[in-house]
Amino acid sequence: MVRVAPDARTTLEIGRCLAGLLEAGDVVLLKGPLGSGKTTLAQGIAEGLGAAATSPTFVLIQEYRGGRLPVYHIDLYRVETEAEAWALGLTDYFYGDGVCLVEWPERAAGLLPPDCITVEIEFLDGEGRRLTFRAGGPRSAEVLRRFDERC
Template identity: 35%
Template sequence: MANIFNTKLSNEQATVAFGAAIAASCFARTTLYLHGDLGAGKTTFSRGFIQFFGHSGQVKSPTYTLVESYQLFAWQIYHFDLYRLDNPEELEFIGIRDYFTPDALCLVEWPEKGKDLLPEPDLNITLKYDGKQRAVQVKTKTHAGYELIERLKWN
């Protein structure tokens, strides 16, 4: 069972398209951890993922609110940005465990700030600068994550 997928994204449109491709492969509750430096494309990826399900408005990073929710089709999509989180215990105050439900697709930026309060991800997605493009590495962490990558239609 291969558990690593690598690709290159040439620009913002490719990053949005990759987010949509991952979304198109989701058929069950899915948790994605998004890793990368500031400006690496985590929110751009999230925009493609969320817009795939029909959201036509702006997708912004929930840096100050910690979470943005989107009810789209049969899914509740939660986009977390934990960058400004000072203490993982703050997640208890927002009821973090209530978000990871059977009908939820969860995108978590800066998951390392949530330490042991977050569930294991199905996929760890790391975006890094590589000149003018982005290098992306996707690591499967669960059987569901592996199946998602097997369904992925990319390049």
């Protein structure tokens, strides 16, 4: 499933809409080059869950509480090996009480749960972005089915 966001505001809105469908234990993988809008989408999801998010660029795991669900915004850009990612205790977050948003998930590919929502973000002309959503299992497929109907 594909959505086109002509600007950052639309990317935030897409994130907010997706957030309304997420539950504890859901994991959203955010893929794309630097500056593509991964953090903007994560901020929209966090806002949709009732939390104010910032970029975790200098923090590997940023936790946001106070909303409908805890949000764990994980930025693996500075992680070089899967062993380093394992040492962060990522699996505790993946199977925990909140929603995980993972930037640069390929750096921990062997640790990721199989049933994730993957969002690949590509640059279009100007400010535009193409967001391609993929399901990894039955739970994420159901979320994306509902997302397609609602957002």
